[in-house]
Amino acid sequence: MVKRVAIVGIGTTGFRSVTPGVSYREMIFEAARKAYTDAGLEPDEIDGFVTAAEDFMEGYSIADEYCPDQIGAVLKPTHTVPGDFIQALATGYMMIMTGAFKKVAIESHSKASNMMKIDELIGFAFDPVYNRPLRESPHAIAGLEMTRYLFETCTTPAQCATVVVKNMGNALHNPHAAFGAEIEVEDVINSEPVSLPLRRLDIAQHADGAVVAVLADEETAKALTDLPVWIRGIGWCTDTPTLEMRDWGEAAYARLSADMAYRMAGITNPAAEIDFAEICDEYSYKELQHMEALNFCMPGEAAHFTETGVTEVTGELPINISGGGLGVGHLFEASGAHKILELVEQLRGEAGTRQLPDAEVGLAQTWRGIPTATGAVAILSNR
C-alpha cells in the first residue's frame, strides 16, 4: 500500500507577458525537459501523465490531442483534466495512491498572449441562458463580489491595494515573475476604474509560461532525490456555478477544499502550523477573502493582517512570496502551477534571494476565476 507521494522534479519556462518566439508546444517541451532532468528520469521511465487545459484557452477542440508528443507521453496512459494544475496534481496523487502508477508527470501552461479578446472568450463561460445575454465583462462580476466582500468585512479599497503593493514588490525578487514593480497604495487607488471598486492595478495581468512536475511514491522518491517535497494534504471543491445562488462574501470553495486538505494533513491550527502560503490573488481582494476562507484569520481580519505586515516576507505568515498572480502574472489553468513551483523551491531551499529560513510546511491555493466557484488547495512539506 502506498503511503506517501512526493514531488521529485519540477521545471518551468518562467512567466512572461508575451512569448512571440516560441509556440506553446515548445514551452511545454522546455518545462518537461527541465522537470525530467531535475527528477533524474527519462520520459519513458514515467508511468502516467496528466495535463490541465481548457479547449477554448487552447484554441482547439479536444486540446488533449496535442499534449503527448512534447511531454514524452506517446502511447502512455495520458489524459487531460480541464481544471487547474492543482486538480491535475490531485489526480496524479490519486493515481499513485492506487498503487498502479509509480511516477506521474503533471503539466500545465498558459499561452494567454495568443488570445486576442480574452474577456469575450471568458464571457463564453457564463450561463448561456441567464447570464451571457447581459454581455458583462468578467471584471464586472469581480467588481460586484468585491463590493460584497468589502461590505461584509468593513474592508476598504485602500487596504486591498496593500496586497498589490506587497505582491508586485515581492515579484521583484522572483526571476520567474513578469510583473515585479515598486508601487504605492496611491498608484493602485488612482489607477483607472474597471468595475468600481475594482481598478486596473487590482487585477492580475495575464502571462505565458509552462510548468511540469513529476510525482513519485515514497520508495521511488527516496531513491531519486534527497529533497523530496511531500504532498501532505490536497483538497478541491466546486461551489455552485450559478451566480445567483452563491454566497458572494465568502469563498466557500476555498474553505471546503482547505478543510479537506487540512483533514488529510492533520492540521488543526493552520495559522500556526503553516509556514508560508501561495494563494490566489487574481484580484487584490481575493487574497484577503481567501486568507479568511483558509482560516488563517477570522472573517474581516485579513486586511488588518496585511496592513500590519503579517503577510510580508518577513512577517509571521508570509503570503505570495513569489509575487502571486499580481506579480507573476495570471496563468489561467496554470495558476496553481506557479504556486506549487514556489512551494517546491522554498521547501528545497532553492528560492534564491527570496528564500525563507526554516520553511517546512507550505500551502498553495488556487481558484479557477470568474465565473467559476471552483478551487483547490495543496499542502506540501519537506518533512
Next chain:
Amino acid sequence: MGYRKVAIVGAGITKFVRRAQETGKELAWQASKMALDSCGLTLDQVDCVTLGTAPDAFDGVHMKGEYLADGAGAFRKPYMRHYVGGGTGVFSPIHGWFHVASGMADVCLVVGEEKMSSCYPHPQGAFITIFDHTTEQPLKPTLIWIFALEMNRYMQTYGISKEDIALVSVKNKRNALHHPSAQLGEEITVQDVLDSETLAWPVNRLDVSPASDGAAAVVLASERVARRLTDKPVWIDGVGFALDTAYWATRDLCYPTYVETAARMAYEMAGIREPDKEIHVAEPYDPFDYKELHHMEGLMLCPRGEAARLTADGVTQRDGNLPTCPSGGALGVGNPIAATGVMKIIEIFLQLRGEAGKRQVPGKPRCGLAQAWGDLMQVGTVVVMRI
C-alpha cells in the same frame, strides 16, 4: 498486485435523442438522479463527483465542466472533469476508479453528458477545430474524411469488403431495438447501408453513428460500501488507457496500436491472459461500423483482420460466442460522445448482473469489457469488469 477493490453499484441513463429539450445540466441531473436512486443513495452520501464531457465547442460554453457542475450533483463537493476526446466516456469510470481505489473516496458519482445539438446547424462544424491549425486546418478537413482514409486503409490491408463492414451496422441497429434509450434502433439490411448516401467514400450515411444528446451516470463504491448496498456489485478489475502521437498522418491506420496498449494495461491488471476466451461480452466503441471490427482486433479479441469474418459467422451476435455491442452501441443507441462510453459501461454492468432484459446475452457472462476511442484516432480507454 492488490488494489483496493472498486465496484459499480448503480447506473442511470437518459434517452438518447437528436435534439433534447433539456439543457445539458438537466440531462446530467436526470442521469445522476437515476443512478443514485438505483442504489438507494442520496447526494449527501456521495463523497466526490467526476464528469466526462467532450468538446466545449458543441455547447459553445467555455469551461463546460464548471457549467454542468450543479446538474451533475457536484454542489459543494470535490468535483473534477476529465477529458480524452471521444474516449472520455470509458475514461470516466477510470477517473472514478482513481478516486475510490486511492482511498480518497468511498462513493464516487461518475457522470457522462453530451449535448451536441446546441451546435448549429450540425456538430460536425465543431470538428474543424480539432485539427492542427498549421498543417491540417487549411485543408478544411472533416472527421468523415479522416475516417474514410482509415476505413479504406483497413479494407485494403485485410481485403475486407464494404458488405462485411455493413453487417456491423445491421447488427447494432437491430440490437438497439431492445434498448429503452435508443435513438436509432431499426431493422435494416446490408443493402440499405450500401444504398445510403456516400458521405466520403467508403463511408456511407448508415456506416456512421448519429449526433445525439444524452447523459449517463454510474455510482462507484469501495468494497465495504458496495457489499452493504447491493448483493450484485460489479467489480472494476482492470483499467487501461493510452494516448498516441498527435501526428496521426505518421501512423499506419490499419491497426489501433493505442487500443492494444490500453487493453494490455487493463488485462494485466485484471489478470487476463487470453482475452478471446476470458471476455464473455464486449462493448467496443462503434461510432463507425468498421471501428467495431478495428477495435475488436486492437482489444485482441480476435487476430488482426479476422473481425469481419467473426461478424459474418454470427459470433458477435447476442447469442454468439463473443457478443459484441449487445446494447446496440453508438450506431444504434446513439452517440452523445461522453455519455456513450458510460452507456457501454452500464450495458456491461447490466449484462453481468443478468438485468439486461431482452438484451441479455445467454450463458451468465462473468467478465465483460467496455472500450472507447477518441482524439485524432489516437486514444484508447478500456475497462474490464467482473461479477
